[in-house]
Amino acid sequence: MLSSDLVRRVLDSAPDALIIIDGAGEIIYANQQVETLFGYRIAELIGQKVEILLPERFRSRHITHRIGYSQNLRVRPMGSGLDLFARRRDGSEFPVEISLSPAQDEDVSLAVAAIRDSTERRDNQNALREAREAADRANKAKSRFLATASHDLRQPLQALSLLNGTLRRIAHDEAVAEALSQQEQAISAMSRLLNALLDISKLESGAIKPEISDFKVSQLLEEMRSEFAALASSKGLRLEVETSGDRVHSDAALVGQAVRNLVANAIKYTKEGRVCLRCAQDRGLVKLQVIDTGVGIPAPELTRIYEDFYQIGVSTNTSRDGYGLGLSIVWRIVVLLGLKIDVQSEIGRGTVFTLLLPASAEALRTAAPSDASTPLAGPMSAAARVPILLVEDDARVRNATRMLLKVEGYDVTTAASLAEAAAAAEKTPEVRLLITDYHLGNEDTGVQVISEIRKRLGTDLPAILITGDTSSAVRDLQYDERVRTASKPINPDELLSLIRELSAVDRKPQ
Numbered sequence: 326m327l328s329s330d331l332v333r334r335v336l337d338s339a340p341d342a343l344i345i346i347d348g349a350g351e352i353i354y355a356n357q358q359v360e361t362l363f364g365y366r367i368a369e370l371i372g373q374k375v376e377i378l379l380p381e382r383f384r385s386r387h388i389t390h391r392i393g394y395s396q397n398l399r400v401r402p403m404g405s406g407l408d409l410f411a412r413r414r415d416g417s418e419f420p421v422e423i424s425l426s427p428a429q430d431e432d433v434s435l436a437v438a439a440i441r442d443s444t445e446r447r448d449n450q451n452a453l454r455e456a457r458e459a460a461d462r463a464n465k466a467k468s469r470f471l472a473t474a475s476h477d478l479r480q481p482l483q484a485l486s487l488l489n490g491t492l493r494r495i496a497h498d499e500a501v502a503e504a505l506s507q508q509e510q511a512i513s514a515m516s517r518l519l520n521a522l523l524d525i526s527k528l529e530s531g532a533i534k535p536e537i538s539d540f541k542v543s544q545l546l547e548e549m550r551s552e553f554a555a556l557a558s559s560k561g562l563r564l565e566v567e568t569s570g571d572r573v574h575s576d577a578a579l580v581g582q583a584v585r586n587l588v589a590n591a592i593k594y595t596k597e598g599r600v601c602l603r604c605a606q607d608r609g610l611v612k613l614q615v616i617d618t619g620v621g622i623p624a625p626e627l628t629r630i631y632e633d634f635y636q637i638g639v640s641t642n643t644s645r646d647g648y649g650l651g652l653s654i655v656w657r658i659v660v661l662l663g664l665k666i667d668v669q670s671e672i673g674r675g676t677v678f679t680l681l682l683p684a685s686a687e688a689l690r691t692a693a694p695s696d697a698s699t700p701l702a703g704p705m706s707a708a709a710r711v712p713i714l715l716v717e718d719d720a721r722v723r724n725a726t727r728m729l730l731k732v733e734g735y736d737v738t739t740a741a742s743l744a745e746a747a748a749a750a751e752k753t754p755e756v757r758l759l760i761t762d763y764h765l766g767n768e769d770t771g772v773q774v775i776s777e778i779r780k781r782l783g784t785d786l787p788a789i790l791i792t793g794d795t796s797s798a799v800r801d802l803q804y805d806e807r808v809r810t811a812s813k814p815i816n817p818d819e820l821l822s823l824i825r826e827l828s829a830v831d832r833k834p835q
Contacts, residue, residue, distance in 0.1 A: 336354075336356045337356045337357040337358075338357075339356060339358065339439075340358070340441075341358060341439040341440060341441050342355075342356065342358040342359040342361075342362045342363070342439070342440040342441070343355070343356040343358065343359070343437065343438070343439055343440075344356075344359060344370075344375065344378075344437075344438050344440070345428065345435050345436070345437050345438075346375050346391075346435065346436045346437075346438065347433065347435055348395050348433065348434055348435075350374050350375050350376070350388070350391050351372055351373065351374060351375070352370045352371055352372065352373050352374075352375055352377075353371065353372075353435070354371075355367045355370050355371070359440075362411075362413075362440065362442060363378060363411070363412075363413050363414060364413045364414035364415055365414045369414075375387075375391070375438075376388065378411055378412060378440075379410075379411065379412055380410055380411075380412045380418050381412075383410070394425065394436065395434065395436070408420065409421050409422065409423060411440065419442055419444050420442075420443045420444055420447050421440050421441060421442060421443055422440075422441045422443045422446075423438055423439065423440050423441075424438070424439045425437070425438055426439075478519055478523075479519070479793040479813040479814050480719050480721065480722055480793075480813070481721065482512065482515060482516055482519065482813070482814040483722045483725070483791075483813045483814040483815065484719075484721040484722045484724075484725040485512050485725075485814075486509075486512050486513075486516070486814045486815070486816060486817060487722070487725035487726050487728070487729045487817055487820075488725045488728070488729075489505060489508055489509050489512055489817070490509075490729050490816075490817025490818070491725070491728045491729045491732050491817075492505050493505045493506070493509065493817075494729075494732045494733070495732055512814075513816070516814045518650075520812075521650040521651070521654060522650070524582070524654050528654070528657040528658065528661060533579070533661070535575075535576040535579060535661060535662055536576050536578075537574060537575060537576055538574070538576075538577065539572050539573070539574050539685035539686075540572065540573065540575075540577040541570075541571075541572055542569045542571045542572065542573060542604055542611060542613065543568065543569050543570065543571075544577075545577070545580065545581055545584060546566050546567070546568075546569060546602055546604075547566070548581065549566060549584060549585065549588055549602055550564065550566040550602075552585070553588050553589070553592060553600075556589075556592055557592055557600060560592065560595070560596075561597060562592060562595055562597070562598065562599060562600055563598070563599040563600070564592075564599070564600055564601075565599055565600070565601040565602070565603075566601075566602045566603075567601070567602065567603040567604070569603075569604045571604055571605075571606060571611045571684065572684065572685040573611045573682040573683060573684055573685055574682075574683045574684065574685045574686070575662055575664070575682055575683065576662060579658050579661065579662060580658075580662070580680075580682065582654070582658060583654070583655045583658045583659065583680065584602075584613065584615065584680065586651040586652065586654055586655050587615040587651075587652075587655060587678050587680070588600065588602065588615055589651060590651050590652060591615050591616075591617035591619065591676070591678075592617075594617065594619040594620050594676075595617045595618055595619035595620075595675070596619065596620070597618070598617070598618030598619075598675070599616075599617070599618055600615070600616070600617045600618075601614075601615075601616040601617075602614070602615055602616075603616070606684060609683070609684055610681045610682065610683060610684060611681075611682045611683075611684050612679050612680075612681055612682075613679070613680045613681075613682060614677055614678065614679050614680075615677070615678045615680075616675065616676075616677045617675045617676055617677075618674070618675040619675050619676060620672070620673065621670045621671050621672040621673055621674055621675055621676055622668070622670040622672075622676055623672060624670075627668060627670065630652050630668070631652050631653055631655070631656035632653065633650060633653045659680070664680065664681060664682060665680075665681040666678065666679065666680050666681070667679040667681070711735070711757035711758050711824075711828050712735070712736040712737075712738070712753065712755050712756050712757055712758070713730060713735050713736065713737050713738070713756065713757075713758045713759070713760060713824070714737075714738050714739075714740065714746065714749055714750065714753070714756045714758070714759050714760070714778065715727060715730070715737055715738065715739045715740070715760045715761075716739075716740045716741070716742075716743075716745075716746045716759070716760070716761040716762065716765070716771070716774050717739070717741065717760075717761070717762045718741050718742060718762060718764075718765045718766045719762070720741070722762070723739055723741065726760070726820075727739055729817055729820070729821075730824075733821060735824075738752075738753050738756065741765075741766070742765055742766055742767065742769060743765060743767075743769040743773055743774050743777060746761070746774050746777070746778060747777055747778065747781060750778045750781045750782055751781065754782060756778075756782065756786070757786070757787070757828070758786070758787050758788070758789075758824060758827060758828060759774070759775060759778055759786050759787070759788040759789070760788070760789045760791065760820075760824075761774045761775065761788065761789070761790060761791070762791055762792065763790055763791065763792035763793075764792065764793075771790045771791075771792070772790070775788045775790070775808065785807050786807070787807045787808070787827035787828070788807065788808050788809075788827075789808075789809050789810075789811060789820070789823050789824070789827065790808060790809070790810045790811070791810075791811050791812075791813060791815055791820075792810065792811075792812065792813060793812065793813040807827065809823050809826070809827060811823060
């Protein structure tokens with residue numbers, strides 16, 4: 326049998342303030358923590374109504390709650406979902422958490438209240454909420470900055486690239502041609518670095534949200550074949566792309582970006598032999614592999630290959646071929662999509678990167694042959710060149726593009742907005758190709774320009790949509806065989822190649 330003194334000492338040593346209340350709401354017991362928490366001496370509280378410990382504005386309402394509780398005694402937290410406050414002897418208020426438990430003393434029903442000061446917890450919650458809100462504001466600000474930077478930083482590079490392309494076509498002095506060639510390389514390097522840094526910033530800021538769907542691997546593989554065949558051939562390498570009938574469940578654009586970086590990296594570090602893309606199913610996963618016969622990666626360096634600016638065998642103070650950001654971007658995409666990536670390498674024999682993708686529920690089990698895409702046309706003769714309508718709101722880029730096209734012999738009509746483009750189409754109905762920026766002033770878009778000009782001319786006018794926007798709004802544009810999209814800054818030769826390609830498409834009335 327425990328002595329009453331021992332029980333009192335135990336209750337006084339409890340971490341919470343404890344009070345016992347009788348059926349009339351009077352305090353019949355308070356432990357030592359009550360004195361510490363409320364500033365009353367225990368003798369002052371005994372016999373007082375429990376409402377003495379509440380702010381005055383809550384007292385009348387509390388009496389009703391107390392009577393209700395006395396008629397339905399049970400263990401429960403007090404004021405669930407509400408902010409509870411207590412009042413000290415000096416009149417100051419503080420937030421509390423209160424737990425109620427019934428007790429019985431012979432025939433008398435009592436209530437035991439455990440009271441805890443929740444000031445620190447609430448302060449922590451408020452600080453956490455404010456930190457989250459600040460982080461959300463920072464992310465939104467960063468997203469707005471990246472959207473602006475993605476457009477505004479690419480615009481002058483676009484103008485520089487186009488002006489360089491124009492000058493290379495009209496400069497005949499050997500020294501000038503050499504200087505322009507060096508300038509072209511510098512512009513290209515700037516473009517690659519800008520694109521990589523913006524990609525990393527978007528991935529880190531949360532500006533890129535995965536859009537998951539089922540898609541065919543074959544389409545991705547053919548894109549890689551089309552994009553890298555010429556580069557591989559220029560280095561004397563074989564680019565082998567195996568056919569596949571597999572379907573995967575992920576974000577097609579982000580997976581494409583990861584594979585694109587892996588292929589570019591493989592070609593970069595392979596001096597002879599081949600680069601191969603292949604995939605196969607394995608226990609509900611599709612293993613997409615990029616295989617090369619390149620220099621290989623030393624085992625100690627395998628753990629560092631995804632670091633920013635890290636390049637195999639290149640010290641930080643030596644000349645670089647590239648910036649060591651490709652695999653860093655791959656890793657961020659893998660993490661964002663919840664994928665897995667594996668690498669195996671042997672010095673002098675090559676490297677295999679394996680990207681593990683979830684197969685779609687209806688994934689094809691047999692590989693179907695995939696016909697390689699055939700270019701629509703080769704280079705045009707001067708006589709076949711078509712009149713072009715160019716729509717671009719940035720005067721520098723518009724003038725640079727116009728100069729390049731005129732040097733190539735094209736008849737160019739320019740416009741800075743949707744309204745100007747519509748007026749130009751009325752005056753020059755002989756236009757046979759449209760080139761338009763995606764983001765124009767007054768919230769107009771290149772998609773609207775294409776639709777309006779086609780409507781006015783009554784034809785499915787071939788069009789090139791040029792953009793620095795990588796958002797889903799551009800990524801998910803409805804497929805149209807007469808529209809090509811190109812990212813800023815576009816290389817002059819790439820732009821001219823797209824013009825030649827689209828000019829060969831037969832006109833089809835709407």
